[in-house]
Amino acid sequence: MASTKHTLRTPLSRVRGLGSARSGTSHFWHQRLTAVANVPLALAFIAIVVCATGSGYEEALALVRSPLVAILLLLFILSAAYHMRLGMQVIIEDYVHSGAKVAAVIANTFFAVLVAAAAVFAVLKITFGGM
Structure with missing residues (x-):
């Protein structure tokens, strides 16, 4: 008897074992891992700010020139910054339904990289005595 099991997946995706977006699980785990990593890192950041106050x-x-603090x-x-980019990408993908979705995802990536680069530059400049 023939199988009457219906699926929405294409035969190629069943062979590859990938979902429709091909990266949903990876995206999910990256977001969760960065969230877990951000907890102690945010606490350390708060402690650094309190010490500098x-x-x-x-x-x-x-204080910032200290290698451990830097x-x-x-x-x-x-x-x-990576967690921010991942979170905003999910929001954009869920709520932007026009042709602007691709532009918004690209702008989101550029913004996250710009913010991270500026902050990293500032810390490195302070750490290596550029100020």
Whole structure:
């Protein structure tokens, strides 16, 4: 007897084992992993800001020049920017239904990279004594 099981997947996608978007699971896990990573990194960032509060300009620079602090700041910047890009991409894909969707996803990526690059540049400039 022939199988009466109906599916919406194409034969090629069944062979490849991929979903319709080909990256949904990967996107989901990247978003969750960056969210988990952001918890301790955000706490470290808050602790750094609290330590810098009330200190003078030179003391704040000395704090950021510390290798451990600089590494924590850089990890937070990169993880938060990537998480931000992933989250906004989901929102754009869910709620933008016009031809502007592709442009919005591209603009979102450029914005996240621009924000991350500017923040990384600032931390590196302070860390290596450019200020």
